[in-house]
Amino acid sequence: MMRRRDFITLLGGAAAWPIAAGAQQPALPVVGFFSGRSPDDSARYGAAFRKGLSTSGGIEGQGLMVEYHWLDGQYDQLPALMADLVRRRVTVIAGIGVPIVLAAKAATASVPIVFAVADDPVGLGLVASLARPGANATGINFLALEVVAKRLNLLRELLPKATRIAVLVNPTNGTNADSTLRDASEAARALGMQIHAIKASTVGEVDAAFATMVRDQVDALFVGADAFLISRRVQIAITAARHGIPTVATERDEVEVGALMSYGTDIEDVYRQVGDYTVRVLKGGKPAEMPVQQATKFEFMINLTTARVIGLDLPAALLARADEVIE
Numbered sequence: 001m002m003r004r005r006d007f008i009t010l011l012g013g014a015a016a017w018p019i020a021a022g023a024q025q026p027a028l029p030v031v032g033f034f035s036g037r038s039p040d041d042s043a044r045y046g047a048a049f050r051k052g053l054s055t056s057g058g059i060e061g062q063g064l065m066v067e068y069h070w071l072d073g074q075y076d077q078l079p080a081l082m083a084d085l086v087r088r089r090v091t092v093i094a095g096i097g098v099p100i101v102l103a104a105k106a107a108t109a110s111v112p113i114v115f116a117v118a119d120d121p122v123g124l125g126l127v128a129s130l131a132r133p134g135a136n137a138t139g140i141n142f143l144a145l146e147v148v149a150k151r152l153n154l155l156r157e158l159l160p161k162a163t164r165i166a167v168l169v170n171p172t173n174g175t176n177a178d179s180t181l182r183d184a185s186e187a188a189r190a191l192g193m194q195i196h197a198i199k200a201s202t203v204g205e206v207d208a209a210f211a212t213m214v215r216d217q218v219d220a221l222f223v224g225a226d227a228f229l230i231s232r233r234v235q236i237a238i239t240a241a242r243h244g245i246p247t248v249a250t251e252r253d254e255v256e257v258g259a260l261m262s263y264g265t266d267i268e269d270v271y272r273q274v275g276d277y278t279v280r281v282l283k284g285g286k287p288a289e290m291p292v293q294q295a296t297k298f299e300f301m302i303n304l305t306t307a308r309v310i311g312l313d314l315p316a317a318l319l320a321r322a323d324e325v326i327e
Contacts, residue, residue, distance in 0.1 A: 029091035029282055031066045034081075034104075035271075036097040036173075036227025039070040041253075048268040049094075052275020056283070064091075064282060073201075073228025075099040075172060082107035094278045096271065097227055098175050101126060105137060112281045115139035116270050118225050119179050121292050130292040138287040140273045142265040142295040148180065149187035151248045151263050154300075155220050156191050157318055158261070159246060162219035164194055166245075168209055168236075169224040171199040180224040206232050210239045218245065225250040225264070233257050237306070244310045255301040255326060260310070266297035299323045 037045060046068065050060055060066050067090070069081060078100060085093060086108045093104045094114045101115040105126060116139055121127045128134035130141075155162060167184045169177035181197050188195045196216055200209045213221065221240055223229055229236065230251060237258030240247045249255065250264040273293060281287060302322045307314050319325060 028063065028065045030088075031064060031278055031282075032069070032085040032090040032093045033066050034069045034071065034078075034093070034095040034097075034100045036071050036073050036075070036100060038072045038227075038231040040231075042068065042070050045268065045271045048271035049275040052272035052277075053279050055272070055276045056279035058275070058279035058282065064279075071100070071227070073170065073173075073226065073231050075103070078103035079107070086111055092278055092281050094274055096274060097173075098124065099173055101137070101139075102175070109136055111136065112287050113137035113139070114274055114278045114281060114287070116142055116274050118142055118176060124175065127292055130294075132289065133292060134288050136287050138290040138292055139277060140270055140293050140295060142267070142270045147264055147298070148183040149190075151222060151250075151261075152184065152187045152191060152193065154261060154263055154318070155222070155246070155248050156193070157315065158312070159220055163192065164196060164216065164218045165220050165222055166196045166198050166209075166213045166216070166218040167222045167224060168198050168200060168229060170201050170226040170228045172201045173226050173228070176226060177224065184222060201228060203232065203235065206235055207239070210243060210245075213245060214243055221245050221247040223247060223249040223254065223259070230254065233259065241306055241309050246310060246312060252299055252301045252324070255303045258303060258306050260303055260306045260312075262299070262301045264298065265295040266299050269297045270295055301326065 035045060053060060058064055082103050090111060092112045092114060095101045095104055096116040098117050098119055101117055104113045113136055115137055121141055122129060126137050165188060167181060169180050171177055185195050196218055198209045198212055200206045223236060230253060233254045234257045241258055247259045249259040249262040251262055251267055255262045300321060300323050302319060303326045305327055
C-alpha cells in the first residue's frame, strides 16, 4: 500500500512535469572527445582540455557537453565508436593520436574534426596544407616524430660509446610505428648507431621485449611516442632499471615514474590547444580555413635517481640544460 507521504511526493513531481517540459532548453552541442591514453590519465589531461575550452569561453555543462573516450591504447573499437557519433550527429569530434583521427576521417567528411597528431598532417592525408586544411579537419601537430633525432643526440651525449639502440614501438599504431622506426634509423646512421626494432602491444609483449633487449645486449632503449606504451610507463621504467638499460622517452610522465630522460612536447599544453580550437569551431570557425597549429612548448627531463640506480654519471652540461631534474 502506498503511504500518504509517498503519494504526495509523487503527485508533486507529476504536477511539475508540464512546467519542466515547457522550460526545456535546446540541446547543447556535443563534443566527442577521444584520447589513446589510459583512464588513469583522464583527470590530468581532461583538466588540460577543459582549460583550453575555457580559454575560448566554452564551459562544459553550460554551453556544451563533452562525451569522453579514454582508449588506453586499444584502437579496435574506433570504427564502431566513430560510426555511432556520426549517426547521432555529434557537433565536433576532438581526437588526440593518429589512429583516432584517421578513424574519424574515415567515418565522416562533414562533422568537424579537431586533432592533435605527432606525424605530418599533410603526409597523413588529414589536410591539404597546414595553412589551409581545405576539408573538415584541423588541429595541432605536436612534432613528436620531428624530435626523434634530438632524443638520439641526447643519448649520444650521455653514452658516447653506445651503438646498439632498441626502439620500442606499438605495431597496432602502425603509421606512428613506421614513422618512428624510419626517422630513428635515419638519425642513428648519422650518429654511427644501429637500431634494433622491437614491438609490443600487450603487457606480456613488453616483458618479452625486454628479454630480447637483454639477449641482444642493447646499450639503451628509445621508447616511441604511443599511448599504449605511455600507459605501460611504470612497467617499462621498472624493468629497464632492473636490467640497467638507460631509457629515453617522449614525455615527462615517463620520467616521473622512472625513465632516465625524456625530450618532447608539453602534452598537457597540446590538450589545452585542442580544447581551444574545439570551441573556436563550435563558435562557427571552419576547419577548412583554420591553419594547423604547431606545438611550441618542449621539455627536457632527467631522473637523477634512476641514473644513480643504474650506475650512470650524468655530464654536468646535460644536467644544466634540463628543464627539470627529478631527484
